[in-house]
Structure formats: C-alpha cells, structure tokens
Amino acid sequence: MSEEQYNKGQIATSQLKTAIWLFLSGRDPASVITLAGAASAILHQLAKNQGKTTFVDFARGIPAAFGGPTLPRSKYNKYVNDKLGINPLKHMSPSCPDTLEIDVEKSAEDVITKAVADYVPLFGQGDDFIKAFLQWSWLNRDGPKVMKDYEKIPKRLRRK
Amino acid sequence: MSLQTYQRLDLASRQLETAIGLFIGGHDKFSVITLAGAADGLLSQLVANKGEKTFVETLAGESDDSATSSRGAMGTHVNRLLFINAVKHMDDGDDGILTLDLFNWAFAAIMIAVADLVTLQGRGVNFVEAFLLWVKQNLDPNTYNIDCDPHWKRLKPANQEQSDS
Numbered sequence: 001m002s003e004e005q006y007n008k009g010q011i012a013t014s015q016l017k018t019a020i021w022l023f024l025s026g027r028d029p030a031s032v033i034t035l036a037g038a039a040s041a042i043l044h045q046l047a048k049n050q051g052k053t054t055f056v057d058f059a060r061g062i063p064a065a066f067g068g069p070t071l072p073r074s075k076y077n078k079y080v081n082d083k084l085g086i087n088p089l090k091h092m093s094p095s096c097p098d099t100l101e102i103d104v105e106k107s108a109e110d111v112i113t114k115a116v117a118d119y120v121p122l123f124g125q126g127d128d129f130i131k132a133f134l135q136w137s138w139l140n141r142d143g144p145k146v147m148k149d150y151e152k153i154p155k156r157l158r159r160k
Numbered sequence: 161m162s163l164q165t166y167q168r169l170d171l172a173s174r175q176l177e178t179a180i181g182l183f184i185g186g187h188d189k190f191s192v193i194t195l196a197g198a199a200d201g202l203l204s205q206l207v208a209n210k211g212e213k214t215f216v217e218t219l220a221g222e223s224d225d226s227a228t229s230s231r232g233a234m235g236t237h238v239n240r241l242l243f244i245n246a247v248k249h250m251d252d253g254d255d256g257i258l259t260l261d262l263f264n265w266a267f268a269a270i271m272i273a274v275a276d277l278v279t280l281q282g283r284g285v286n287f288v289e290a291f292l293l294w295v296k297q298n299l300d301p302n303t304y305n306i307d308c309d310p311h312w313k314r315l316k317p318a319n320q321e322q323s324d325s
Contacts, residue, residue: 006257045251045254094209101166102166
C-alpha cells in the first residue's frame with residue numbers, strides 16, 4: 001500500500017478487462033456500462049492523440065457521407081454517452097427523476113463494443129479478454145451475417 | 161434484453177456492491193474507484209433530494225479554504241483527490257500519468273459511497289455489513305477508521321512522532 005505510477009493506457013485496459021469479465025460472467029450490467037464507459041473515454045483520447053480515427057469521429061462523420069452535417073465531437077459524444085446510459089449511471093442532477101428507463105443488457109454490450117473499437121487500433125486484438133469478447137460477439141450476433149452485410153457497405157463508408 | 165425502468169438507488173447500489181466485491185476479491189482497484197465514484201454520483205444526489213447532508217457535505221466548510229467551502233466545491237475537491245475523475249476521463253494535453261496509492265483511494269471511494277447509502281437505507285444492507293466486517297477484520301485500526309467513528313483520528317506513524325517532537 002504505497003504510491004505507484006500508472007499510465008492511462010494501463011488504467012483503461014484494466015477497467016475494460018474488468019468490464020468484459022463481468023459481462024461474460026453475467027454480472028451486473030450497470031457496472032459493465034460504467035467501467036466500459038470510463039475505459040472508452042480514456043481510449044478515445046489516446047486514439048485521438050495518436051491520430052487514429054476514433055469510434056466517435058467515425059460515427060459522427062456518417063451523416064456527412066449522405067450529404068448531412070458532421071456533428072460536433074463533444075456534442076455527439078455526450079449524445080452517445082447519454083443514450084448508452086454511461087452518463088445517467090454516474091451523474092444525477094436535482095431535476096433528474098428517481099427512475100431511469102434503460103435496456104441495461106443491450107447498453108452493456110454496446111458500450112463494450114464502443115470501447116473495443118478504440119482499444120484495437122491502439123493495442124491490437126491479441127489480448128485474451130479482447131479475443132473473448134470478439135468471439136462472444138461472433139457466436140451470439142451472427143458474425144458471418146455481419147461480415148456479409150459489411151461487404152455490401154461502400155468502401156467510402158468503412159472505417160479506415 | 162428489453163427496456164425497463166429502474167430505481168436509480170438500485171442502479172447505484174449494484175455498482176457499489178460490485179465495487180466492494182472487486183475490492184475484497186483483490187481485483188482491479190481502478191475499477192473500484194470508478195464504480196464507487198459512479199455509485200456516489202447517484203447516492204449523494206438522492207441524499208440531497210431527501211434534505212439530508214451528504215457525506216462530502218459534512219466535510220465542507222470545515223476550513224476557510226475556498227476549494228472546500230461549499231458542497232459543490234468539496235465534491236469537486238474529493239473527486240480530484242480520490243482520482244475519481246482522472247480514472248474515467250482524459251483531456252487534450254493530459255500527460256496520462258497518475259501517481260497514487262491505489263488501495264487507499266479505492267477504500268476511501270467505497271467508504272464515501274457507503275456513508276451515503278447508509279444515510280438512505282440505514283445499516284443492515286447485506287453487502288455493506290459484509291464490507292464493514294471485512295474492514296474490521298483485515299485493516300489496521302490505527303491506520304483506518306474501522307468503526308466509522310466520526311471523532312476518529314489517524315495515529316501518526318512512530319517515526320513521524322519522533323520527528324515532530
């Protein structure tokens with residue numbers, strides 16, 4: 001029990017690993033959302049620092065491919081984090097109701113996916129916990145069909 | 161998977177229970193800080209909604225320091241002190257390096273959330289009682305406030321007492 005130095009890559013990795021472990025063992029999905037959300041926030045910045053296209057930057061640019069606007073980064077990020085339950089599970093203002101309507105299981109999976117999308121360009125997909133989640137997704141979300149659908153997407157719409 | 165309505169108190173309790181499970185089980189303590197911090201983000205507002213004082217509020221105003229003079233300022237101060245924000249955020253220009261005593265800050269983050277949960281639900285919540293029992297059996301009473309005594313003061317280490325005299 002003494003002071004030690006850590007970097008944010010380690011901190012995000014630890015939290016994402018814990019989130020995936022909790023998710024795959026069927027534990028509390030609210031905790032999964034919070035942990036994967038924390039990891040995602042750090043991984044987004046690390047990916048941005050390295051000049052990678054982050055999940056948020058890719059997603060907010062999709063409307064532009066259809067002639068729409070490119071949404072502002074912080075506004076879009078907040079929108080996604082609100083929708084996925086990341087913000088409502090850690091913040092509460094005096095005007096918030098005592099209840100929250102959310103599909104926690106779906107959000108838990110989606111928030112992990114968001115974090116993994118920024119983890120892989122930074123650290124690859126060779127870590128066991130990343131492989132475990134990708135394998136789970138492949139088996140439970142009809143991986144072959146997802147890949148078939150992906151092949152139909154015009155190349156200009158794919159993430160570089 | 162379906163859309164359901166949850167009490168925020170339940171969502172906070174589950175996150176705190178997970179934090180305690182990870183802490184006692186010797187798992188990742190960054191996750192403990194994040195979960196306990198998130199739990200208290202909800203619990204402290206629920207306490208305030210009831211017109212009660214949050215744990216952090218009881219600490220505010222004890223000194224003339226503007227950083228701790230109000231509930232809001234004290235909340236920000238505590239979140240910074242315990243690295244609750246740092247382990248879930250990263251901004252432009254952040255060097256990405258943290259130096260901290262992970263065990264102690266994870267423990268402190270849990271204790272703050274536990275204090276607010278006890279204000280809301282009283283003693284008797286199973287995982288809280290289990291945690292407090294674990295604390296009593298495993299931590300040094302000279303270093304940690306294992307009985308949650310509001311008048312408790314940390315004993316100085318022997319070498320520090322010598323240097324003070």
